Amino acid sequence: MSMIEFLPEVADFLNAVQGLRIDGQRVAAPETIAVINPSTEAEIARVASADAAHVDMAVAAARQALSGPWGTMSGHDRGVLLWRLADAIEARKDIFGQLDALDNGKPFYKARDVDAVYSARHFRYFAGWASKIEGRTIPVSEPGRFNYTSVEPVGVCGLITPWNYPTLMVAWKLAPALAAGNTIVLKPAEQTPLSALYLADLALEIGFPPGVLNVVPGLGGTAGAALAAHKGVDKIGFTGSTETGRRIVAASTGNLKKVSLELGGKAANIIFPDADLASATDGAFWALFGNNGQSCTAGARLFVHASIREQVLAGLIQRANALSVGPGMARAAHDLGPIISQPQMDKVLSYVAQGEAEGARRVAGGHRLDQPGYFVAPTILDGVSDAMAVAREEIFGPVLAVLSFEDESEVLARANATEFGLAAGLWTNDLSRAHRMAARLQAGTIWINTWGDTDAASPFGGMKQSGYGREMGQEAIALYSQTKSVWLGIKESDLI
Structure with missing residues (x-):
């Protein structure tokens, strides 16, 4: 290489x-x-x-x-x-x-x-x-x-x-x-x-x-x-x-x-059925896998409305399998690099194993790549419940937990049921819902139909x-x- x-x-x-x-x-x-x-x-x-x-x-x-x-x-x-x-x-x-x-x-x-x-x-x-x-x-x-x-x-x-x-x-x-x-x-x-x-x-x-x-x-x-x-x-x-x-x-x-x-954070990212699904799927994917999941604002808990779950999940899996993972100094412009260290890589992989043991279904990644360096394949866990460790604890790695929901009041309560409150987001074309959710989500930054935006002029915490x-x-x-x-x-x- x-x-x-x-x-x-x-x-x-x-x-x-x-x-x-x-x-x-x-x-x-x-x-x-x-x-x-x-x-x-x-x-x-x-x-x-x-x-x-x-x-x-x-x-x-x-x-x-x-x-x-x-x-x-x-x-x-x-x-x-x-x-x-x-x-x-x-x-x-x-x-x-x-x-x-x-x-x-x-x-x-x-x-x-x-x-x-x-x-x-x-x-x-x-x-x-x-x-x-x-x-x-x-x-x-x-x-x-x-x-x-x-x-x-x-x-x-x-x-x-x-x-x-x-x-x-x-x-x-x-x-x-x-x-x-x-x-x-x-x-x-x-x-x-x-x-x-x-x-x-x-x-x-x-x-x-x-x-x-x-x-x-x-x-x-x-x-x-x-x-x-x-x-x-x-x-x-x-x-x-x-x-x-x-x-x-x-x-x-x-x-x-x-x-x-x-x-730390364990940000909730919510996709409603009226959202632009292509944009929402892509945005939700990079909300977690941007910087290899090693971000306090990573959209680690992805709540997808049950009516669109299969469509969104298929898009996420396709994107994960297409990612290029490799050394930071490679001439090829890889999408993701390695995990920062051996202990952090071991921690990430242990969460994947625990998630599966608790009933989550691994649909992409979840293993160390067979090459030098601390590389973990981009991982998606489906069928996650709120009680699982992968839905409650900060992993700080490329592991996306996908959860289903039925209605707005339900997902709002579940999104807020965490000790963290750094960031949250949602994808919807309903302007009233967007502002209603932004007012009620308990986090310092709320992203609507986007994720990860910051600016030196805008407060963050x-x-x-x-x-x-x-x-x-x-x-x-x-x-x-x-x-x-x-x-x-x-x-x-x-x-x-």
């Missing part, structure tokens, strides 16, 4: 043991992490693994940077730097695409043209916000008093990002945090640290002061836990599993730091145990800011 050749910058990056990025320096560590290419199961790089002492160093550097040039920089000038960073990411999208294709496994063309390009868009959007963060003057009722507010950065922000979108998830958090004037200690997922380290180098190169962006790759139980509990950190932004999110909240209580969480806080849009600036109220007593003589 023909593979894309490494760019010289990528080859050089992989050949050197990558240190932590603290205060503009590359810092070595006694322990290192082996970065594995899930398409080949081969080690491709070594990265320093941060411990609690390194997190201390990074937090101190970020704290110091708050009182340096960054702390006095105008919003306009912060915006200029963010815009330059967006330009730099876009100019180097091939490098970001290769780094993410190598340590995540996703197809290079998607990593380059979607993840990297949309990351640049996020930085551009929040570059515009940097000069527009402002307080208010408030006409208070007390005579002889003048009141105004100022909006200030929270301070040192610890950002912990997942492995499914290595560059894009960093951009989602980093762009608004920097626009608001904060300094950052970033811990990327240990499986996919490469693009975050490269981004830190790029930020320094285009003019961000040292200490503003520090990157500490490491194990979640070591570096991540130390960051979440650190009393010098003012805010934690986390994307990952609900279980880890609970631990982060518990760790944050030591200094009552602000926390925002984007956690979960309900219930899918987390709290909203990333993107104006809401994200509030997430990384705090408001101060100032009162001024006015003498009567001052008014003359």
Whole structure:
């Protein structure tokens, strides 16, 4: 199979043991992490693994940077730097695409043209916000008093990002945090640290002061836990599993730091009989298999009206059998890459086996492909009931559970009968039903006759145990800011 050749910058990056990025320096560590290419199961790089002492160093550097040039920089000038960073990411999208294709496994063309390009868009959007963060003057009722507010950065922000979108998830958090004037200690997922380290180098190169962006790759139980509990950190932004999110909240209580969480999901996707079935079937298929099912918003529970079930199921099976699955760096533009790791692949396959044991019928995929790498054939389980584990628990892999329903009130109740509330969607040509369902579905994002749309300007986040806080849009600036109220007593003589 023909593979894309490494760019010289990528080859050089992989050949050197990558240190932590603290205060503009590359810092070595006694322990290192082996970065594995899930398409080949081969080690491709070594990265320093941060411990609690390194997190201390990074937090101190970020704290110091708050009182340096960054702390006095105008919003306009912060915006200029963010815009330059967006330009730099876009100019180097091939490098970001290769780094993410190598340590995540996703197809290079998607990593380059979607993840990297949309990351640049996020930085551009929040570059515009940097000069527009402002307080208010408030006409208070007390005579002889003048009141105004100022909006200030929270301070040192610890950002912990997942492995499914290595560059894009960093951009989602980093762009608004920097626009608001904060300094950052970033811990990327240990499986996919490469693009975050490269981004830190790029930020320094285009003019961000040292200490503003520090990157500490490491194990979640070591570096991540130390960051979440650190009393010098003012805010934690986390994307990952609900279980880890609970631990982060518990760790944050030591200094009552602000926390925002984007956690797991088990999204309900509903096809009504009046929908455009070709469009709905295609949309529902990619709602799950986009990014190989490794997405918190994956449409993992597909509710299909009983009257159209056989037609929709046939279309899903046909699409699954036609998918091209292969290495992320293959010259051929594969539809899907591998699962991120051996443990995650084993977890996915165990869910398939459990689903069958509980009575689900496997109609496509469900097995490991006979080739190097952590590849699982796109899997469809039919005859799923709400009580089955495959309908209740987040699998985070290419496994679609198909369920039948009879009427709107029934499917609404079943769709909401979950601990998660990140996303949901429906397919219908009935406008009244569309708005009625959107109002009643318990999820932070509702898609109607589409799936997966996001935009830097539109807020995104979960309900219930899918987390709290909203990333993107104006809401994200509030997430990384705090408001101060100032009162001024006015003498009567001052008014003359």
